Amino acid sequence: MAANASEKLTVIALAAGKGTRMKSPLPKVLHPVAGRPMIEKVIQASKKAGAVEVRVVVGHGQNLVRQVVEPMGVSCYVQEEQAGTAHAVRCAKPENIEGDVIIMNGDVPLIEAHEIKEFVRVFREEKYDLAVVTAVVKRPGDLGRIVRHHGDIVAIVEAKDASAETLKIAEINTGIFIAKASILAEYLPKIQNNNAKKEFYITDLISLCIQDKCKVQAIKSTPKVAVGVNDQMELAKATRLIFQRKALQLMESGVLMIDPKTTYVEESVEIGAGTVIYPNVFIRGRSKIGSFCVIESNAFISDSEIADSVQVRGGSYLESSRVHSKASVGPYARLRPDTEIGEEAHVGNFVEMKKVKFGKKSKAGHLTYLGDAEIGEEVNIGCGTITCNYAADKKKYKTKIGNRVFVGSDTQFVAPIEVGDDAVIGSGSTITKSVPAKALAVARGKQFVKENYVAKASEPENKE
DSSP states (O other), rough: OOGGGGGGGEEEEEOOOGGGGSSSSSSSSSSSSTEHHHHHHHHHHHHHHTTTEEEEEBBBBBHHHHHHHHGGGGEEEEEESSSOHHHHHHHHGGGOOOOOOEETTTTTTTTOOOHHHHHHHHHTTTSSSSEEEEESSOTTTTOOOOEEEEEEEEEOOOOOGOOTTGGGOOEEEEEEEEEEEEHHHHHHHGOOOOTTTOOOTTTTHHHHHHHHHHHEEEOOOOOOOOOOOOHHHHHHHHHHHHHHHHHHHHHTTTTTEEGGGGGETTOOOEEEEOEEESEEEEEETTTOOOOOOOOOOOEEEEEEEEEETTOOOOOOOEEEEEEOOOEEOOOOEEOOOOEOOOOOOOEEEEEEEEEEOOOTTEEEEEEEEEEEEEEOTTTTEEEEEEEBBTTTTSSSEEEEOOOOOOOOOSOOSSSSEEEOOEEEEEOOEEEEBBBBBOOOOOOOOOOOOOOOHHHHHHOOOOOO
């Protein structure tokens, strides 16, 4: 059932600033926090909180910002000149919004949906016209202070304008405002730019509405909602906090983390109970890891699916791959995109695979490259085996190896080629023709032995 106009929630995210303190050519809101652009986290939290529409105010680097946010189903509004926060909100055309509006910066990546829901709940239950979200912090610094009288907000005082007594106040403005859309439509045009920067500030809404006896209040929240990102140090802090939050969630669901402070798991990752994560592991993207797995130190796993009881040993790199149950990978193995490892298979140290289907209980113990290949079940791939999949015509060709094939060490398969079930490939072979089932294939130069060669070569020349 569609929401009533008064129950509609719209979020206006301010993302037009240059972010000069970032010292980066990338628009500030596109800087990644725990793997994803910070504006993306703000949008996701807003939608999960029930926002029927998210309007993003863009300006600096707007073409790049649009490429990220528009596929998420938001509307973009351009602020041509940076003339303050109130001006930015006006650019989002609040006059054609119904219901309630949350205004927040696009650089608050720690915000969560349940917090937004709580702001809205309090705002609506108390029937406020306008509210600012505040937090009590240990080091308020240059943040605006919340001045109250008998518990009610009377002003937001910027630190640069505050008296010594006001600077002692620990309750600060988080930059998050909630208002009835009608209040924004009426009072935003009344804000003046009578200040040193000649900018229009959203904080002036508070005094204007109080003067007109509107119902205005400050809603206290937790300090983390005040964590904005303005420089690289704050970016790193926000990333660390999100990784720690994810680690806590995983441990609460039964994942064993030896050192959660040095484990980096993105919010989108799923991990089953009973899995052990060693220090210095990075897991990102759409990765899913089953139960009772062991992920050893320095493993990097991206957009990969790992079933139950899999061992990923130290230093391994998995990208867009799939590993079935009870398989083992590594140490120092690399699985490139479109690789699938079968049940109980073993991929050993310094083995690289790309676009390979590797069968159940097959083994490639060490120092091997397999690309564009289908490997059957219970196959033994000897050390130094290579599928030569890239030809002089700049095309890639496929190698197919059947079940229970034994491949001796230092073998090269020149694709396209097929090897039948139960065949044996002699060590040191360069296989250029397909091999029938149960056949032995040996393709190497004939050994030549010249006896007493060293003794003769070392005899002194006869100079007579």
